[in-house]
Structure formats: C-alpha cells, structure tokens
Amino acid sequence: MKEDLLHFIWKYKKYPVNGLETTSNEPVYIKSAGRHNHLSGPDFFNAQIELNGQLWAGNVEIHVKSSDWYAHNHQEDRNYDNVILHVVWEDDIGVYRKDGGQIPTLSLKNYIPVQVLENYQKLFNVKNHRFINCENDFDKVDGFIRNNWLDRLFIERLEQKSVYINELLRYTNNNWEQVLFLMLLKSFGSKINREIFVEIGKSIDFSIIRKLYKKPFQMESLLLGQANLLEVTIDDDQYLNELKKEYTFLSHKFNLIPVFKSPEYFRLRPMNFPTIRLAQLSAIYAENNNLFHSLIENNELDFQEYFKVGTSQYWDTHYNFGKNSKKGKKKISNSFLNLLIINTIIPLKFAYNRYKGAQDNEGLFKMMAKIKKEENSIIANFDKLETSIFSAKDSQAYLQLYNNYCTKDKCLDCAIGASLLNVKV
Numbered sequence: 001m002k003e004d005l006l007h008f009i010w011k012y013k014k015y016p017v018n019g020l021e022t023t024s025n026e027p028v029y030i031k032s033a034g035r036h037n038h039l040s041g042p043d044f045f046n047a048q049i050e051l052n053g054q055l056w057a058g059n060v061e062i063h064v065k066s067s068d069w070y071a072h073n074h075q076e077d078r079n080y081d082n083v084i085l086h087v088v089w090e091d092d093i094g095v096y097r098k099d100g101g102q103i104p105t106l107s108l109k110n111y112i113p114v115q116v117l118e119n120y121q122k123l124f125n126v127k128n129h130r131f132i133n134c135e136n137d138f139d140k141v142d143g144f145i146r147n148n149w150l151d152r153l154f155i156e157r158l159e160q161k162s163v164y165i166n167e168l169l170r171y172t173n174n175n176w177e178q179v180l181f182l183m184l185l186k187s188f189g190s191k192i193n194r195e196i197f198v199e200i201g202k203s204i205d206f207s208i209i210r211k212l213y214k215k216p217f218q219m220e221s222l223l224l225g226q227a228n229l230l231e232v233t234i235d236d237d238q239y240l241n242e243l244k245k246e247y248t249f250l251s252h253k254f255n256l257i258p259v260f261k262s263p264e265y266f267r268l269r270p271m272n273f274p275t276i277r278l279a280q281l282s283a284i285y286a287e288n289n290n291l292f293h294s295l296i297e298n299n300e301l302d303f304q305e306y307f308k309v310g311t312s313q314y315w316d317t318h319y320n321f322g323k324n325s326k327k328g329k330k331k332i333s334n335s336f337l338n339l340l341i342i343n344t345i346i347p348l349k350f351a352y353n354r355y356k357g358a359q360d361n362e363g364l365f366k367m368m369a370k371i372k373k374e375e376n377s378i379i380a381n382f383d384k385l386e387t388s389i390f391s392a393k394d395s396q397a398y399l400q401l402y403n404n405y406c407t408k409d410k411c412l413d414c415a416i417g418a419s420l421l422n423v424k425v
Contacts, residue, residue, distance in 0.1 A: 006087065014113070017030075021106075089109050141419050153400040161350075179348070185200060203257065214287075222247065223282050295345055342374070
C-alpha cells in the first residue's frame with residue numbers, strides 16, 4: 001500500500017458512503033473530503049466530518065500506518081493541531097493531540113473494493129509496460145475524458161512556460177521586447193546552447209540592440225563577439241577579421257564584456273551551429289525594431305516575413321569560420337520556424353494575454369491546431385498506442401503528460417490514470 005493511493009481513495013471517495021466507523025467504533029460520515037493540499041501541512045484542508053452525529057470542520061491527515069504520525073513528528077507541529085480525522089490503511093497505534101485528546105482514526109483497510117487495489121497493482125506493475133504505466137489500457141479510456149484532459153494539459157504547459165517568461169519580465173522591468181529577444185535566444189540555442197545563449201542576451205544592454213537596427217554587420221559582430229566566437233585566428237579570413245575589428249570598436253564604445261563560456265558545437269548539426277544561429281538572429285533584429293509588437297498583433301501563422309531573412313553572404317559558403325560548406329542560403333527552415341512558434345511565440349502570446357487580464361485563448365488553440373505535430377521518440381511512442389496526434393497542440397499536450405505525469409508515476413493525479421482506477425462502490 002502506498003500513501004498516494006490512499007489520497008486518491010479519500011479524494012474521490014472510493015469507499016462506502018454509509019456504514020463507516022472509526023477504530024473506536026464511532027459512526028463516521030464524510031460530508032466533505034476537503035481540499036487536497038500538495039504543500040506542507042495536513043493532506044486535506046477544511047474537511048467536514050460527522051462523528052457520532054456531531055459535525056466537525058477541520059483538516060484530515062493520511063498515512064499508511066497510524067504510527068507514521070509520530071515517525072513524521074506531527075505531534076511537534078502546530079500545523080496539525082486542527083486535524084479532526086486521521087485516515088490510515090492500518091491502525092497500529094493510538095494518536096493523541098498535545099492536550100491529551102485522541103484523534104479519531106478511520107482505517108480504510110476493510111472498506112476498499114478489491115478491484116481498486118487490483119487495478120492499482122496492474123497500473124504500477126513494471127513488468128506489464130515498457131513506455132508508460134497505462135500503455136496496455138490507454139486506448140480503453142473514454143475519448144471525452146482523454147480529450148478534455150489533453151486540453152487542460154496544453155494550458156498547463158503554457159502556464160509552466162509562463163513561469164520562466166514572468167521571471168524574464170521581472171529581470172527586464174516588464175520590457176516585453178527584451179523578453180522576446182531572450183526567449184528567441186533560448187530557442188535559437190536549442191537544447192545544447194540555450195542557457196549560454198540567454199546569458200549572451202543578458203550580457204547586452206537591450207538599448208544597444210535597438211541602436212543597431214538596420215546595421216546587420218554590426219549586429220552580427222556584436223552577438224558573435226559577446227559569444228566569444230570571434231576569439232579565433234585565421235589570417236586569410238577577411239570576413240572574420242572585419243567582424244573582430246568591428247566588435248573591438250563596439251565593445252569599447254558600449255563597455256561590453258563577453259560571456260565567460262563559448263557555445264558548444266559538439267553533437268550539433270551544422271545548421272544548429274552557434275555561428276549560424278546567431279548570424280540568423282542578427283539578421284532578424286537588424287530588420288525588425290519592434291518585433292514583439294508585430295508578433296503580438298499577428299493573429300495568423302504568417303511569420304515568414306519576420307524570420308525568413310537571409311544572413312550575410314559569408315554564411316552562404318560557411319558553417320563556421322575558416323571552414324567552407326556547400327553553397328546555399330542559411331535561411332531558417334519551416335520546421336525550425338514551427339518550433340519558434342511553439343516554444344516562443346505562442347507562450348509569449350499566452351503570457352501577454354494573462355498580463356493584460358485576458359483569458360480567451362481560443363485563438364492560440366486554433367493557431368497551434370494548424371501546426372504539424374512535433375516529431376520525437378515520445379510522440380512516436382504515443383502514436384503506437386492508437387492515439388490521435390495531428391497537430392502541435394496535441395503533441396505539446398502529450399509531452400506535458402509524459403514529462404510531468406508518466407515519468408513521475410503521478411498516475412493518480414492524471415485523469416487517464418484515475419479513470420482506469422474508477423470503480424464504483
């Protein structure tokens with residue numbers, strides 16, 4: 001028996017409504033299970049319990065064994081003084097308040113249907129699954145329940161991303177243009193370089209980015225220089241040497257200090273090399289001086305004009321300094337643009353709506369529904385479970401499900417897992 005199952009049983013009342021008794025043979029009726037508390041303190045707040053015909057209001061604490069009360073030192077914590085009922089699986093010792101009064105105890109051991117326990121064991125039996133706990137029964141969950149849960153997970157994912165956006169807002173004193181700049185740097189850095197790319201952005205006063213509008217060469221030298229990517233010596237590379245000269249001028253003019261660590265190249269495809277991504281971002285900001293305002297006002301998916309700008313000619317034949325490549329424009333691909341929309345533009349629109357007090361996100365739902373689903377191993381595994389993943393809205397919801405519930409065994413906090421344990425009493 002695990003405590004999370006007891007929480008589930010108590011929260012969703014998977015016990016008989018009538019006929020319950022405390023371990024002292026007092027009739028008990030649960031009028032309200034209370035509000036589930038996921039932080040410190042009792043497990044359920046503001047429950048309403050009828051004991052021997054008298055109604056009590058207070059908190060409920062849940063343990064596998066009664067003795068866990070003392071093992072967790074609750075007798076020393078004032079937060080537990082208002083516990084009116086101790087719910088346990090096994091009552092192995094009496095529990096008393098500081099004033100000497102015994103706390104009524106309800107043992108659920110003899111009240112829970114066997115099928116609930118069997119379903120729980122089946123769900124968490126690692127021998128029965130390779131990917132997620134419920135993979136063998138995933139397709140049996142009612143479609144209405146699953147779809148409603150996925151919609152909620154999509155919003156939950158946006159809310160989770162908003163936490164980081166709000167941190168950036170505080171850092172920039174509510175400068176949304178600068179927040180976008182830092183968010184784009186994070187996305188352009190991808191998984192390998194996202195942290196160092198954000199540090200590059202933070203090392204530059206955003207007013208400098210504004211001043212270099214319509215100056216692509218200076219913008220590029222600024223970002224590459226702040227990234228420590230110009231600290232190479234290639235005598236016959238004229239473009240590199242011109243960038244270094246320009247960066248020396250800018251660093252003295254604006255008192256710039258480059259980041260302490262250079263971005264990585266290891267395990268990156270050439271199009272994700274930091275040189276290419278920073279050159280692309282330089283070109284974007286050299287062409288757009290009020291990018292956040294433009295993106296917020298655009299309620300369609302037509303973002304090509306902002307992000308499909310070309311880099312300098314040097315990068316047509318290079319991925320890195322001194323290393324030639326097959327000639328071709330290093331423009332942002334459609335797949336990468338979709339990632340920018342998914343991970344930067346939509347979350348920013350969502351956070352900005354919340355910032356203004358607007359709650360209608362139907363437009364964001366529609367935009368995400370028009371973008372192709374993401375392709376990765378997690379989505380591929382969900383596809384094998386006969387799921388319907390068509391759009392980025394779907395794939396984002398499934399990624400939230402997998403990362404925040406499946407991998408953490410939080411099945412009882414998941415509508416899909418809960419429905420598989422849903423046995424009527």
